[in-house]
Amino acid sequence: MAKVCQRCGYYNKNSKKACVLCKTPLDGENNSTVPMKYSFYEVQASNRRNSVILMFFLFVILIVLGYFIGEYFEFGIFGIIIAFVVSIISGLVAYYGGKNIVMAMSGARKVNREDETELVNVVEEMSIAGGLPVPEIYIIETDAMNAFATGRSPEHSAVAITRGLMSKLNREELTGVIAHEMSHIKHLDIRFAMLTGVLVGSIVMISDFTLRFFFFGGKKSRKSKKGGNGIILIIVLVLAIISPILAKLIQMSISRKRELLADAGAAELTRNPESLANALEKMSLSTIKLQTASRATQHMYIVNPLKRVSSKSHSLFDTHPPLESRIRILRSM
Amino acid sequence: MIALVIILAIAVIFIGWIISIYNKLIKNKNIVKNAWAQIDVQLKRRYDLIPNLVEVVKDYMSYEQETLENVTKARNMAMNAQGPQKQAQAESMLTGALKSLFAVVENYPDLKANENVMKLQEELTSTENRISYARQFYNDGVMRFNTMIEIFPNSIIAGSFNFKNFEFFETPEEERKNVKVDLR
Numbered sequence: 001m002a003k004v005c006q007r008c009g010y011y012n013k014n015s016k017k018a019c020v021l022c023k024t025p026l027d028g029e030n031n032s033t034v035p036m037k038y039s040f041y042e043v044q045a046s047n048r049r050n051s052v053i054l055m056f057f058l059f060v061i062l063i064v065l066g067y068f069i070g071e072y073f074e075f076g077i078f079g080i081i082i083a084f085v086v087s088i089i090s091g092l093v094a095y096y097g098g099k100n101i102v103m104a105m106s107g108a109r110k111v112n113r114e115d116e117t118e119l120v121n122v123v124e125e126m127s128i129a130g131g132l133p134v135p136e137i138y139i140i141e142t143d144a145m146n147a148f149a150t151g152r153s154p155e156h157s158a159v160a161i162t163r164g165l166m167s168k169l170n171r172e173e174l175t176g177v178i179a180h181e182m183s184h185i186k187h188l189d190i191r192f193a194m195l196t197g198v199l200v201g202s203i204v205m206i207s208d209f210t211l212r213f214f215f216f217g218g219k220k221s222r223k224s225k226k227g228g229n230g231i232i233l234i235i236v237l238v239l240a241i242i243s244p245i246l247a248k249l250i251q252m253s254i255s256r257k258r259e260l261l262a263d264a265g266a267a268e269l270t271r272n273p274e275s276l277a278n279a280l281e282k283m284s285l286s287t288i289k290l291q292t293a294s295r296a297t298q299h300m301y302i303v304n305p306l307k308r309v310s311s312k313s314h315s316l317f318d319t320h321p322p323l324e325s326r327i328r329i330l331r332s333m
Numbered sequence: 334m335i336a337l338v339i340i341l342a343i344a345v346i347f348i349g350w351i352i353s354i355y356n357k358l359i360k361n362k363n364i365v366k367n368a369w370a371q372i373d374v375q376l377k378r379r380y381d382l383i384p385n386l387v388e389v390v391k392d393y394m395s396y397e398q399e400t401l402e403n404v405t406k407a408r409n410m411a412m413n414a415q416g417p418q419k420q421a422q423a424e425s426m427l428t429g430a431l432k433s434l435f436a437v438v439e440n441y442p443d444l445k446a447n448e449n450v451m452k453l454q455e456e457l458t459s460t461e462n463r464i465s466y467a468r469q470f471y472n473d474g475v476m477r478f479n480t481m482i483e484i485f486p487n488s489i490i491a492g493s494f495n496f497k498n499f500e501f502f503e504t505p506e507e508e509r510k511n512v513k514v515d516l517r
Contacts, residue, residue, distance in 0.1 A: 117452065121459035128371065129466035131364070131474075171458070271469065 005325075007332050021260065021321055022329050043187045043261050051192045058199040061243045062087050065203065068236045069210055086202055094198035095191075099136075099158050102150045102194070102300070107292045108138035108160045119166060122175050123159060126182045129269045135159050135185060139166070144290035145283045148300040149181040150190050157185045162290065168282050176266055176276030180302055183265025189258050193300050200248060207240040255299040255319045263326055267333050277330040284323045354490050361478045365499050368471040372502070375463040376411070376424065382460060383408045383431075386453045390434070393444045400437050404430045421503070424464075431457060468502045475499040 003012045003026045005019035018025050062083045070079015113120045120137060127134045138160035145165040151157030159181045169177065184190055267273035283303045293305035299319040387401055394401060407430040411423035435454065438444050479498045482491035
């Protein structure tokens with residue numbers, strides 16, 4: 001048995017007093033909806049704080065991983081140094097070049113005012129509503145329906161939308177979607193998403209590399225010279241398997257909450273939650289997958305580009321709350 | 334000696350605290366002022382678009398001279414209006430005149446399909462939205478600033494440095510029904 005939230009339809013464990021997703025009290029007759037705690041200053045501050053904490057945590061995982069791998073392959077302290085250098089370089093590259101890398105990876109093309117007047121106008125309207133500089137605007141030529149924002153700060157930001165989504169939405173719904181992306185920019189989610197994406201990426205890469213090394217040939221050439229090597233081997237293997245999972249878990253859990261806050265932010269910018277709800281509904285009906293999205297970028301999109309989320313079931317690895325719940329929350333605002 | 338150091342330290346912290354509140358207030362005051370300026374930018378954008386619109390439409394609409402004249406008149410009135418009260422009134426008249434102009438355009442299929450008219454319609458729709466979003470942003474800023482200077486202990490500092498409440502932008506009665514117009 002599970003308790004179904006009155007407001008957003010989310011399935012909660014019986015032990016929960018309030019909905020995990022939208023914080024509505026679950027017990028009894030009191031169905032009155034509690035507005036989600038929302039102030040963009042708070043969100044911004046918590047994103048800054050979370051960024052630092054998460055960075056630190058992922059950094060530690062990376063260093064520990066580097067240390068044990070170094071121990072095992074007997075280059076000692078160099079393991080740490082390599083992990084350190086890899087994370088610093090990838091972090092810097094992501095920070096300063098991430099926007100262009102992400103756009104290139106997604107196959108997005110920059111647009112100008114003459115070709116896409118309506119889109120450019122809508123984006124400019126939303127930057128006025130949010131008091132933000134106008135981001136760069138990109139289009140992905142595909143029938144899939146999705147959108148995302150990226151960048152390191154509101155001054156260096158970009159939004160991208162697929163052709164499929166643009167052609168299916170009316171002006172109002174398009175405004176809702178762009179408002180959602182603008183909220184990600186305003187909340188500094190974009191910086192956070194980009195940095196975690198890269199750090200999680202490096203952890204996954206190093207772990208992957210280590211595991212491959214063990215299973216394809218690395219083992220034979222490396223006879224154990226020390227007694228402790230066996231234990232270290234186990235530690236390395238366990239770490240290499242667990243750390244990417246752990247890193248992803250953290251990334252995903254924070255990503256889910258940010259989507260809800262960006263929905264709330266969009267409603268505040270447009271004063272019209274219905275427009276975004278309608279847009280999400282249209283997106284939920286589409287079955288076309290976005291080819292250019294990957295595990296590394298999936299958490300940036302407005303709806304998960306890899307998974308068709310029609311079920312209410314949820315797992316720890318979801319980057320997005322169920323669409324149905326998001327629509328219900330928006331309609332209850 | 335120790336007592337003196339403690340008193341000095343407390344004084345420094347106290348002054349630093351006052352400065353930080355003062356700076357926060359100034360920062361927010363400037364945000365509100367800038368937000369107000371942004372509204373004017375968008376209004377100006379609308380004034381600039383209207384002559385183009387009139388130019389494009391007038392050849393087709395020989396029987397609707399009155400509607401066109403109303404738009405031009407409302408524009409001139411809004412541009413020359415003195416004081417926020419009068420200006421708000423004139424602006425809402427202009428919005429109304431534009432709305433009726435586009436209602437008339439609906440009756441002329443040639444005109445409706447004209448690419449220039451379509452472009453201008455999109456621009457004007459966007460401008461109406463920009464104006465209302467700029468006002469919304471201004472009002473949000475005003476609310477934040479007013480709350481900021483009213484809560485304790487900011488109120489003491491706001492009072493002694495003579496910070497004043499900003500006024501909200503109130504939508505004139507006739508415009509209130511449909512703030513975000515879709516001109517299409």
